[in-house]
Amino acid sequence: MADFPSKVTTETGSPQSQSSQQGGNSLRGLAADITVMMDMSFIQSISAFLMIAEIILGLIHWALIASVPVLIPAYGWVMFVAVTLWIITVILFFLILFGTQRHLPSVPWPLTVMLYHAIATVLYLTAFLANAATVHHYRYYFYGHMAAAAFFGASVTITYGSSAFFSYLDWKGDGGNAASTTVPT
Secondary structure, eight states, rough: OSSSOOOOOOOSSHHHHHHHHHHSOOOHHHHOOOOOOOOOHHTTSSHHHHHHHHHHHHHHHHHHHHHHHHHHOOHHHHHHHHHHHHHHHHHHHHHHHGGGGGTTTTOOOOHHHHHHHHHHHHHHHHHHHHHHHHHHTTTOOOOHHHHHHHHHHHHHHHHHHHHHHHHHHHHOOTOOOOOHOOOOO
């Protein structure tokens, strides 16, 4: 019996699964299961370009509104719309960028994105009109901030409208259905 090795395992399986069962390096197995893939075709699309423009212009817009110390009741609505839609757009951008919509097939994503952009266009239009209606060059010292905020509000409204249009085209399109592009034999 002296020839028999002292450490013999009778378990079958890979050494990685054995080490994770014995409390070894279990993080290695966990990291192997998590994959983060960016959708490179989305980054190169018009929709991504418009969403990036919405994020940048929206950030400038609400920063200008927040920098005005004048308390006008309409600016509460403008600030609410600007910040809320900016946060939702950032979240939606990253959801689409990292392909989360593939993990939620029960949600009709093209319709959801189109409805979001259409509603955001209407909300931003009301916020822009409220912002533009309160700009008076003879009343306030911060006329430049308020006028610039109105300009960026109009820019973001146009950008959301463009996104709604392209989302509508994406929703009404065939969606890349493989059955519609195959040739019958």
